[in-house]
């Protein structure tokens with residue numbers, strides 16, 4: 001849809017006269033909002049029976065007189081209790097444990113580049129987020145901010161555009177949701193964003209885009225928790241479900257819209273949503289959203305659908321990976337932005353133990369069976385994993401105790417082992433039968449495969465061999481996809497076989513093991529896939545089946561493992577050497593950067609470790625390479641923005657003849673071969 005002329009281009013103020021008076025969220029009736037909110041809570045998102053020794057409590061369906069009013073009369077804190085029934089962080093943990101698990105992120109170096117960067121905070125209380133939101137943060141058991149939250153929230157609350165990169169599972173969702181919710185709640189605009197008058201278009205103030213339906217739903221559920229009782233109206237729109245239901249919800253008015261790109265375009269083209277009032281735009285998994293698969297749709301949404309331009313709106317891009325060329329592309333959507341990297345861009349957390357096994361294609365199935373069997377042998381499944389996790393905890397203790405000076409035993413208990421769910425059985429009712437869930441079911445295993453067909457085949461094969469599994473991929477109808485995810489989350493089918501549709505963003509508690517049955521096409525996808533475990537400071541295990549077909553990944557995988565303090569098998573190092581020597585270069589990472597992230601601009605680099613901000617000379621990356629290339633008078637060095645790579649079937653490769661100095665800063669090339677990955681929305 002092109003600009004409709006509803007809004008004046010220069011001011012972006014609405015000119016439409018006949019609309020009901022806008023009621024700011026903080027003045028809206030909390031009762032109404034709560035009612036809508038509670039009604040929307042999906043049953044599966046109430047406190048999981050799986051992790052709770054008690055059956056889930058509910059105030060619904062208990063007959064007359066048992067509704068919210070009744071509950072409120074009997075117990076003035078009923079709403080707090082009601083909130084507790086939602087899926088909060090992790091109900092097996094005490095508050096202190098949650099905070100302590102997050103200690104795991106304390107040592108991560110942080111780099112911020114840009115002008116006048118607002119300083120980070122140590123606590124949520126230091127930021128003016130508003131009382132309602134702060135109360136919900138406490139209800140969510142978010143005792144203290146994670147590093148990405150400490151740095152990103154003040155930047156976003158100050159109204160700055162932001163490109164932020166932080167490890168999987170480190171709390172990026174809250175880092176963009178809190179500033180958005182807080183901004184919406186403080187919005188002084190006395191104009192309507194609701195439907196009415198001559199138009200039925202809803203006019204959200206904030207738009208959050210995500211690449212998959214499940215991730216949109218997850219962000220929606222999370223933001224509802226954060227906005228609980230504040231009056232902020234949040235809606236979700238994603239494909240694969242009837243559009244009319246979503247349209248009806250939008251008619252009621254919306255402040256924050258969470259959407260997948262395809263469904264959003266559809267709704268905007270039907271003139272049911274106007275993007276003309278957008279003040280906040282957030283792209284989760286931003287590198288995925290801006291790669292070849294989604295970029296045209298994102299450009300359409302951002303540049304051709306009435307959305308205020310950069311500088312007028314605030315734009316926030318978040319991901320765990322940010323290849324250079326995507327950063328370059330993304331800068332089209334940003335204005336005077338801050339680049340923030342927690343840890344190295346595209347690296348993985350060392351809370352995830354990574355194992356790589358050399359397995360040929362024909363042996364993969366049997367190898368998987370052996371692995372799964374060893375997990376549940378002796379009634380103490382995952383015993384191997386437990387010892388490995390213990391090693392991680394000890395290792396982590398060693399690295400963190402030197403900087404924190406804490407005692408050993410204390411640190412070990414902080415590193416995730418106590419976060420493991422209790423090892424007992426649980427009775428599950430299915431088709432009128434009580435089925436015991438054995439210990440294994442407490443640990444969920446996520447198996448990634450390359451194609452939808454392979455996912456279905458492996459699901460059947462595993463089930464036939466006594467391992468209840470379910471497949472999730474883009475050929476399944478949405479209901480089946482959601483059912484598969486639910487069944488996995490609650491442990492009914494403790495193995496999920498998925499394509500890349502499940503690789504990004506999904507926060508599934510107690511995924512203890514990620515198996516790359518088929519390796520992904522590029523290292524970024526690997527980082528996201530293994531990031532489904534080892535979240536929020538907990539430990540996890542990732543096993544990769546590496547075959548001859550994956551040689552092009554050897555170098556980047558070995559480098560990633562080294563960066564994350566993992567043991568690299570000798571055979572992999574050998575393959576990495578052979579492959580890089582025998583090819584035009586394969587994958588190249590930021591060899592020149594010795595810590596932190598990588599801002600492709602590199603001009604105004606400043607860096608901070610924890611809370612101390614200081615300048616670092618921009619001697620690495622681009623400038624170092626430029627200097628090196630210039631010193632040898634090398635004509636192959638290309639300036640920023642030039643194309644420096646050639647595509648191949650799988651990955652982008654450094655162009656022949658380019659010298660290593662020139663290649664280094666452009667490192668981390670993106671595997672466009674993977675864009676056609678199955679199952680994206």
Ligand SMILES: Nc1ncnc2c1ncn2[C@@H]1O[C@H](COP(=O)(O)OP(=O)(O)OP(=O)(O)O)[C@@H](O)[C@H]1O
Nearest residue numbers: 142144145146168169170171172173320505507536
């Ligand atoms: N400050 C905090 N205190 C406690 N738990 C937190 C905090 N911030 C986030 N979490 C929890 O950490 C988990 C991971 O957070 P989130 O899903 O936002 O990670 P992410 O960085 O977006 O990961 P991904 O890169 O995979 O999308 C969630 O369960 C979330 O509730």
